Amino acid sequence: MENVVTRLLQCRDLLFRFGEQPVLDGAALDVEAGESLALLGKSGSGKSTLLRIIAGLEVPERGEVVIDGNIATSGARLLIPPHHRGVAMVFQDLALWPNLSVAENIRLGLSGLRLSRRECDERIEDVLRLCEIDDLARRRPASLSGGQQQRVALARALAMRPELLLLDEPLGGLDLLTKVSVLGQLARLRHELGFAVVLVTHDSVEVQGLCDSLAVLEGGRIVERGRLEDVVANPVSELGRAFVATMLQM
Numbered sequence: 001m002e003n004v005v006t007r008l009l010q011c012r013d014l015l016f017r018f019g020e021q022p023v024l025d026g027a028a029l030d031v032e033a034g035e036s037l038a039l040l041g042k043s044g045s046g047k048s049t050l051l052r053i054i055a056g057l058e059v060p061e062r063g064e065v066v067i068d069g070n071i072a073t074s075g076a077r078l079l080i081p082p083h084h085r086g087v088a089m090v091f092q093d094l095a096l097w098p099n100l101s102v103a104e105n106i107r108l109g110l111s112g113l114r115l116s117r118r119e120c121d122e123r124i125e126d127v128l129r130l131c132e133i134d135d136l137a138r139r140r141p142a143s144l145s146g147g148q149q150q151r152v153a154l155a156r157a158l159a160m161r162p163e164l165l166l167l168d169e170p171l172g173g174l175d176l177l178t179k180v181s182v183l184g185q186l187a188r189l190r191h192e193l194g195f196a197v198v199l200v201t202h203d204s205v206e207v208q209g210l211c212d213s214l215a216v217l218e219g220g221r222i223v224e225r226g227r228l229e230d231v232v233a234n235p236v237s238e239l240g241r242a243f244v245a246t247m248l249q250m
């Protein structure tokens, strides 16, 4: 018998179209609790769309999203709203509110959870410390460096205490040292808090720094999926092979 409960996330047979053009067509993806999965795919292949469907921000025409054994999305029906999924997302453009301070950005991220003022304050204090940005609490995003903004977006997502953290290329544009530092911080937090990660990236530094498995999205479906070491030993997709080749050159 299939055991759906040990799997944190199951996406089954997703169909999603913008107009006539299918973006996802038969896409299926499972993520185990605590796993850290790299998601690769060409630009426009539907990576952000897939993440948005998992987060409940977009609804497919067909297929299911099952989280912790509960059907969260079924066909065109959203059965569990985004803030009750235990899923948090850091967006490709970070999506920080420019007119709010760092602390207020994090507070707004918690607004769907119906926590008391005191619980919110505690969580904000917690993640500011965890992400080592306590001293930035009153600043506005525009006054921060790129690396500091990444940490704020990450803190806002972690304050939700997600079981699954979706990271949509959030580290692009960072210099190598800052990237390595943010990756190290993420790996440590993952170890401490135990959440699973899906990281959209093209960067082997990010994959090696954070991920233990890898999937490739192509032609609307997942065409490659496995433990990182197995994919490295025997990549089956074109993008998988190209990625492994660049990784081995390092």
Ligand SMILES: Nc1ncnc2c1ncn2[C@@H]1O[C@H](COP(=O)(O)OP(=O)(O)OP(=O)(O)O)[C@@H](O)[C@H]1O
Residues within 6 Å of the ligand: 018, 023, 041, 042, 043, 044, 045, 046, 047, 048, 049, 050, 092
């Ligand atoms: N609002 C929209 N209206 C119409 N088409 C869209 C819309 N958003 C995305 N698309 C199209 O859907 C496809 C998938 O987009 P998506 O953003 O999911 O790709 P992606 O893999 O995240 O790409 P990238 O690596 O460039 O971020 C693309 O062809 C894109 O042009």
Ligand SMILES: [Mg+2]
Residues within 6 Å of the ligand: 047, 048, 049, 092, 168
């Ligand atoms: Mg994208």
